[in-house]
Amino acid sequence: MLTVDTAVDWLKTFAAQVEEQKAYLSDLDSAIGDGDHGSNMARGTKAMAEKLEEGGFKTVQDVFKTAAMALLSKIGGASGPLYGSALIAMAKQAGETETDVAGIVKAGLAGIQKRGKAEQGEKTMVDVWIPVCEALDSGNLSKEVIQSAVARTKDMKATKGRASYLGERSVGHLDPGAVSSGYLFEALLKGGVLHA
Amino acid sequence: MRKKACGIVVVSHIPELAAGVARLLGEAAKDVSITYAGGTDEGKVGTSFEKISAAIAENEADDLFGFYDLGSAKMNLEMAIETSDKNIRLMDTAFVESAYTAAALIQADADVEAVLAQLDPLKVK
Numbered sequence: 001m002l003t004v005d006t007a008v009d010w011l012k013t014f015a016a017q018v019e020e021q022k023a024y025l026s027d028l029d030s031a032i033g034d035g036d037h038g039s040n041m042a043r044g045t046k047a048m049a050e051k052l053e054e055g056g057f058k059t060v061q062d063v064f065k066t067a068a069m070a071l072l073s074k075i076g077g078a079s080g081p082l083y084g085s086a087l088i089a090m091a092k093q094a095g096e097t098e099t100d101v102a103g104i105v106k107a108g109l110a111g112i113q114k115r116g117k118a119e120q121g122e123k124t125m126v127d128v129w130i131p132v133c134e135a136l137d138s139g140n141l142s143k144e145v146i147q148s149a150v151a152r153t154k155d156m157k158a159t160k161g162r163a164s165y166l167g168e169r170s171v172g173h174l175d176p177g178a179v180s181s182g183y184l185f186e187a188l189l190k191g192g193v194l195h196a
Numbered sequence: 197m198r199k200k201a202c203g204i205v206v207v208s209h210i211p212e213l214a215a216g217v218a219r220l221l222g223e224a225a226k227d228v229s230i231t232y233a234g235g236t237d238e239g240k241v242g243t244s245f246e247k248i249s250a251a252i253a254e255n256e257a258d259d260l261f262g263f264y265d266l267g268s269a270k271m272n273l274e275m276a277i278e279t280s281d282k283n284i285r286l287m288d289t290a291f292v293e294s295a296y297t298a299a300a301l302i303q304a305d306a307d308v309e310a311v312l313a314q315l316d317p318l319k320v321k
Binding site: 034036040072073074076077078080082084115161162171190192 | 236237240241242243244245246266267271272277295
């Protein structure tokens, strides 16, 4: 169930995973971008975890809003406004209802698409968020769903984002933003958000 | 002399590029408030929501034109615009040419509509 505690746990688990994989994320980004996705994400999620550590949250909305501002100000690059927009939209939706996790994640996806204008199949984080939203709707989000969505970005040709400058040369590499989004949703599975 | 009612915010991935464009604009527009944000919080290549928000806040005008270099600068600029009380027009126009044109026109007391009309053919992104 989504509560202040499970939301904080979810995001802290995500932060820990990003920290652990930051070299890998930057390596992926070196192949098709500017090589800073791991260090950028780790800087943002570390700041986010520190803010969450301070506690004192009354609502899930507070948690997401605090996380959003930390990510927005500290990630830098394109991922800052994208993850920031996602969490701002999620905070807004959580203000309506805290029980509908699928609805909240869907609002996050809409926030990303509003900011970055990416559609499905353009080799971006959206290619993970869309299948995750669908799986949440039908109640069968699993590690396999997430990992296969991430893996599918490998054969896509980038038409949005920094990698789009490479065109065909982007094929054969995982999208770094899709990989970091995969960590966000694996963290969601690990915590208590989706369990009664 | 009092600054013009319209100001300009310049956003670039590179601190020196932002400062350089602002300096260039200043040559044509000594009474226009021009502020800029370049690079990340650590001064590396990228843009910073916080720096952009500060550049908007520091500008003496409440009516602004925002110019940026590349894609992710636009996203951070958009977010800063959405969280600001000022009236800011985000310009998808050729960075240096259009910012310079706007600065010169504002200095010459052209109104907002005239500036927008002049910049329209310079839309490149």
